[in-house]
Amino acid sequence: MRPRVIIAIVAAVAIVALLTFGLLSKGNSRLADGETAPSPELPKLTEHGKGSLKEYRGKWVLVNFWASWCIPCRDEAPELQKFQEEHAGSNFTVVGIDTQDLSDDGNKFAKEYGLTYPQLHDGNGDNGHEFGTTGVPENYLLEPDGKLAWDEPGPVDAKILEEHVVPLLPPAKKEA
Amino acid sequence: MSLRARLGRLPMLLAVLGALCVLSAPTLEPTVATAASLRTILNEIEEEVMCPVCGTLLGLAESPQATREKAFVEKLAKEGKNKDEIKQALVNQYGDAVLALPKSTGFNLSAYVVPIVAFIVAVILLAFAVWKWRKAAGRQEDREPEVEGPSDEDRKRLDADLARYDL
Numbered sequence: 001m002r003p004r005v006i007i008a009i010v011a012a013v014a015i016v017a018l019l020t021f022g023l024l025s026k027g028n029s030r031l032a033d034g035e036t037a038p039s040p041e042l043p044k045l046t047e048h049g050k051g052s053l054k055e056y057r058g059k060w061v062l063v064n065f066w067a068s069w070c071i072p073c074r075d076e077a078p079e080l081q082k083f084q085e086e087h088a089g090s091n092f093t094v095v096g097i098d099t100q101d102l103s104d105d106g107n108k109f110a111k112e113y114g115l116t117y118p119q120l121h122d123g124n125g126d127n128g129h130e131f132g133t134t135g136v137p138e139n140y141l142l143e144p145d146g147k148l149a150w151d152e153p154g155p156v157d158a159k160i161l162e163e164h165v166v167p168l169l170p171p172a173k174k175e176a
Numbered sequence: 177m178s179l180r181a182r183l184g185r186l187p188m189l190l191a192v193l194g195a196l197c198v199l200s201a202p203t204l205e206p207t208v209a210t211a212a213s214l215r216t217i218l219n220e221i222e223e224e225v226m227c228p229v230c231g232t233l234l235g236l237a238e239s240p241q242a243t244r245e246k247a248f249v250e251k252l253a254k255e256g257k258n259k260d261e262i263k264q265a266l267v268n269q270y271g272d273a274v275l276a277l278p279k280s281t282g283f284n285l286s287a288y289v290v291p292i293v294a295f296i297v298a299v300i301l302l303a304f305a306v307w308k309w310r311k312a313a314g315r316q317e318d319r320e321p322e323v324e325g326p327s328d329e330d331r332k333r334l335d336a337d338l339a340r341y342d343l
Binding site: 068071 | 240243244270271272273274
């Protein structure tokens with residue numbers, strides 16, 4: 001085979017490989033049921049220091065991705081706070097992840113809605129992308145071993161939480 | 177009050193008015209200048225940073241997140257922060273991805289170096305191809321057979337024909 005033909009084939013293969021890589025790296029696949037949730041260290045929103053979802057291993061965790069600029073999050077936040085108060089036993093907690101948001105705005109939001117559950121700050125949205133979020137709010141229920149049990153790609157309310165989350169929680173832990 | 181007394185106060189009033197004008201002039205000027213420079217900084221920053229949620233330049237974005245980001249930039253600019261300080265504050269909040277242009281350090285440097293190197297390599301390859309093409313064309317020219325003249329027999333016949341028609 002002539003060298004020119006070989007060079008042309010190599011160039012064509014390289015271009016196709018680059019295009020494929022570009023397409024694959026852009027598409028963030030959503031976390032599947034049974035898959036372990038990514039839990040990198042993130043700055044805490046309402047207090048100093050860093051935190052991670054790993055700290056809550058051993059508990060059922062409802063991960064709520066939200067942002068202060070998100071309108072549906074305003075309706076959802078009181079529902080989540082109420083749910084946390086009702087179910088915050090030794091084995092369940094809501095963890096909020098304020099994503100692609102200014103930390104001051106996030107703090108104000110948490111104070112305004114009286115959110116007492118733990119809050120992390122995912123400023124660049126990388127953690128959200130690892131979960132495969134496509135917007136805010138989104139909710140993910142993690143089993144005590146950190147694996148995904150259920151998710152809702154949108155806001156939740158008391159009805160959704162009662163229907164989908166409560167049945168999954170261990171009976172003994174349903175009431176705080 | 178008599179007219180004389182009123183006229184007597186006139187120079188004092190004029191002096192007070194003059195003083196007010198002199199005092200107000202420098203205070204108005206910087207205010208206008210500050211507003212203009214603030215707008216310039218905001219415009220420049222909005223062209224150099226991204227709206228992370230929309231994936232477009234902040235200046236083109238209209239989303240709620242972009243609105244908050246713009247307000248954050250404006251607040252810092254009003255506090256007297258310069259462009260670099262504001263951009264750094266944005267990076268602290270949203271990460272490096274908020275910058276429309278990658279930093280010129282570390283791996284990000286490749287974003288600037290690779291296109292230049294690619295351009296130079298392309299120019300070299302093109303020059304090499306043109307040189308090779310011209311060389312091949314030259315060789316082809318060398319190989320072209322020379323135009324042969326008429327044979328001796330044709331020449332004789334031509335001379336004879338011409339002699340026949342020679343008037």
